[in-house]
Amino acid sequence: MGHPTTLFDKIWDGHTVRSIDNGPSVLYIDRHYIHEVTSPVAFLGLAGRGLGVACPDRTTATPDHNIPTENQHLSIKDALSRNQVDMLIDNCQKHNIPLYGLNHKWQGIVHVIGPELGLTQPGMTIVCGDSHTSTHGAFGCVAFGIGTSEVEMVLGTQCILQPKPKKMRIKIDGHLKRGVTAKDVALYIISKITTSGGTGHFIEYAGAAIESLSMEGRMTLCNMSIESGARGGLVAPDELTFEYVKGREFSPKGMDWENAMEKWSVLKTDEGALFDKEYAFNAEDIDPMITFGTNPGMGTSITGYIPLSSSLEEGEKVSYEKSLEYMGFSGGDKLEGKTVDFVFVGSCTNGRIEDLREFTHFIKGKKKAQNITAWIVPGSKQVEAQAQEEGLVAILEAAGFELCQPGCSACLAMNEDKIPTGKYAVSTSNRNFEGRQGPGARTLLASPLVAAACAISGKITDPRQFLN
Amino acid sequence: MPIEKFIKINSSAVPISIENVDTDQIIPARFLKAVERKGFGDNLFRDWRYDKTNKPIVNFALNQTKYAGQILVGGKNFGSGSSREHAAWAIYDYGFKVVVSSFFADIFKGNALNNGLLPVQLTQAELVQIFASIEDNPQATFTIDLQNQTFVLDASGSSFDFDINPYKKECLLNGYEDIDYLISLEKEISFFESNR
Numbered sequence: 001m002g003h004p005t006t007l008f009d010k011i012w013d014g015h016t017v018r019s020i021d022n023g024p025s026v027l028y029i030d031r032h033y034i035h036e037v038t039s040p041v042a043f044l045g046l047a048g049r050g051l052g053v054a055c056p057d058r059t060t061a062t063p064d065h066n067i068p069t070e071n072q073h074l075s076i077k078d079a080l081s082r083n084q085v086d087m088l089i090d091n092c093q094k095h096n097i098p099l100y101g102l103n104h105k106w107q108g109i110v111h112v113i114g115p116e117l118g119l120t121q122p123g124m125t126i127v128c129g130d131s132h133t134s135t136h137g138a139f140g141c142v143a144f145g146i147g148t149s150e151v152e153m154v155l156g157t158q159c160i161l162q163p164k165p166k167k168m169r170i171k172i173d174g175h176l177k178r179g180v181t182a183k184d185v186a187l188y189i190i191s192k193i194t195t196s197g198g199t200g201h202f203i204e205y206a207g208a209a210i211e212s213l214s215m216e217g218r219m220t221l222c223n224m225s226i227e228s229g230a231r232g233g234l235v236a237p238d239e240l241t242f243e244y245v246k247g248r249e250f251s252p253k254g255m256d257w258e259n260a261m262e263k264w265s266v267l268k269t270d271e272g273a274l275f276d277k278e279y280a281f282n283a284e285d286i287d288p289m290i291t292f293g294t295n296p297g298m299g300t301s302i303t304g305y306i307p308l309s310s311s312l313e314e315g316e317k318v319s320y321e322k323s324l325e326y327m328g329f330s331g332g333d334k335l336e337g338k339t340v341d342f343v344f345v346g347s348c349t350n351g352r353i354e355d356l357r358e359f360t361h362f363i364k365g366k367k368k369a370q371n372i373t374a375w376i377v378p379g380s381k382q383v384e385a386q387a388q389e390e391g392l393v394a395i396l397e398a399a400g401f402e403l404c405q406p407g408c409s410a411c412l413a414m415n416e417d418k419i420p421t422g423k424y425a426v427s428t429s430n431r432n433f434e435g436r437q438g439p440g441a442r443t444l445l446a447s448p449l450v451a452a453a454c455a456i457s458g459k460i461t462d463p464r465q466f467l468n
Numbered sequence: 469m470p471i472e473k474f475i476k477i478n479s480s481a482v483p484i485s486i487e488n489v490d491t492d493q494i495i496p497a498r499f500l501k502a503v504e505r506k507g508f509g510d511n512l513f514r515d516w517r518y519d520k521t522n523k524p525i526v527n528f529a530l531n532q533t534k535y536a537g538q539i540l541v542g543g544k545n546f547g548s549g550s551s552r553e554h555a556a557w558a559i560y561d562y563g564f565k566v567v568v569s570s571f572f573a574d575i576f577k578g579n580a581l582n583n584g585l586l587p588v589q590l591t592q593a594e595l596v597q598i599f600a601s602i603e604d605n606p607q608a609t610f611t612i613d614l615q616n617q618t619f620v621l622d623a624s625g626s627s628f629d630f631d632i633n634p635y636k637k638e639c640l641l642n643g644y645e646d647i648d649y650l651i652s653l654e655k656e657i658s659f660f661e662s663n664r
Contacts, residue, residue, distance in 0.1 A: 017660045023635030028660055040503035080501035087503050131551040131575060147553035147579035157650040159657055195488060196545040199574055231574050295488050319487040412497040433492040435515045
């Protein structure tokens with residue numbers, strides 16, 4: 001027996017082809033997801049070097065960032081967007097990369113379809129030119145977002161040069177209260193450790209409250225790791241993980257499954273393994289959360305008040321006040337009861353079937369508030385189909401909502417789905433940066449449950465009022 | 469695209485003393501539709517630089533003629549958020565060769581280094597001094613010497629040391645790219661692949 005090791009080290013070291021002295025590791029990548037926005041320049045670079053794609057079978061492509069969420073069967077109206085999507089098709093054809101295009105039944109947000117198709121499996125190293133690649137950590141993977149130069153490296157060599165991050169563990173013990181979801185846990189953690197608290201680290205989430213989360217919940221939590229600055233976050237795989245992976249399109253079958261299970265069963269941090277940093281929180285302290293500022297760390301309990309700038313350190317005041325001015329809020333304001341204009345449910349953070357179920361069960365038998373424009377965007381074609389099959393679409397429609405077609409949509413507003421200037425959007429996505437959801441848009445990040453309560457009442461509302 | 473060698477820069481600086489400058493501010497998503505790496509500098513800090521009618525916002529640093537140079541100085545936690553390498557491309561394309569802050573987000577830092585844009589991380593106290601020096605005299609110049617890993621305030625002669633990974637330092641000094649190194653390991657990678 002060697003010395004006790006963290007799960008992160010086991011996966012990282014097991015994929016290290018070589019370590020450069022005082023330098024980065026050469027890390028072998030098991031799975032590479034690509035999409036239309038961050039890949040074209042990488043393919044251009046490859047062509048310029050006369051290189052091909054090293055492992056097309058370890059690469060999976062889908063368009064998601066820059067596609068319309070209606071009339072997907074028609075040609076994309078925006079010429080630049082269409083060109084990007086066409087380039088992805090061309091590049092995939094040229095290099096034999098499996099592509100789930102706009103009208104394919106498996107198309108969707110890249111971080112939703114990977115797990116859904118069983119492409120994401122425990123113990124893997126996974127990269128994608130998108131910071132929310134951290135999502136796949138929910139399966140006990142070392143998964144992180146990369147830049148386009150790195151996309152080119154992985155396409156060309158199936159490896160990446162990467163400095164090894166430090167290790168952080170965040171333990172949440174106890175039971176989550178009613179109405180508190182994985183999204184609230186994520187926003188709570190970031191509000192405590194700030195948007196740079198995780199920088200330089202890879203997080204392992206542990207403790208009873210984490211173990212009690214569904215796979216969808218774990219994906220939401222790991223997805224938001226990047227918002228604390230961490231490169232990624234992971235949860236040790238358990239029975240729930242294996243059950244989720246089993247039987248999916250690309251999951252191992254038969255003997256391969258038995259062999260995989262043997263490998264996966266050791267994917268945990270050894271007792272006594274050391275982390276560079278550790279945090280511990282109590283699940284009971286977490287309420288439904290909402291953000292009030294322009295970074296995901298500016299969040300509070302939904303029943304809370306916006307902190308006064310006088311409570312901050314001198315150097316932080318200017319940025320804080322700029323942020324509140326952008327949001328049209330003042331220090332000391334109570335959040336509950338503030339009017340909102342838009343509700344956005346979707347994204348790689350909260351666009352999975354469980355999120356739609358949560359939202360739909362809440363609004364069932366109620367009506368959308370008059371002042372609310374709601375965009376409910378499934379994370380994938382499979383989520384869309386399942387919502388139809390489970391009767392969620394009918395419930396949504398009866399309450400005055402409709403389901404859009406899958407894509408990243410208003411999370412980053414690259415397509416037409418832009419929140420207008422000055423409007424307030426309660427959003428289940430991951431970033432409330434200035435202009436993120438459209439120039440001048442004001443984003444309040446929250447869970448699907450909080451979004452549902454706001455959609456019904458037209459203002460910031462604690463969903464617990466409706467839970468009996 | 470090969471990267472330019474980085475040896476030494478002597479220049480005045482442009483100050484953006486805001487904390488948590490995220491990559492959506494550096495280059496908003498609606499400008500990520502290009503399929504080639506060019507012209508991103510035009511949209512650097514687009515929504516801080518121009519109003520809705522595309523008029524320059526006069527009090528933003530990039531629009532103030534008194535500020536110029538190859539050094540961008542940003543507040544703490546620069547480059548957080550999206551992994552878009554377009555952020556590093558936009559800064560470089562605009563004409564900056566160095567970004568100074570007291571803290572950088574990981575992915576941005578990696579992207580900058582892969583493009584010959586040097587991220588210089590100093591202490592908060594040093595950063596405050598640099599902002600003060602620029603406020604005092606917008607023409608103040610600074611010298612960044614990569615070999616010696618020093619950032620010098622030319623007027624006072626104060627010199628701050630900065631860290632950089634020795635491997636990345638070699639890459640920048642020589643204009644080496646990571647991908648060339650990886651390509652040179654082809655056999656080793658194949659061996660690894662077939663033995664796991």
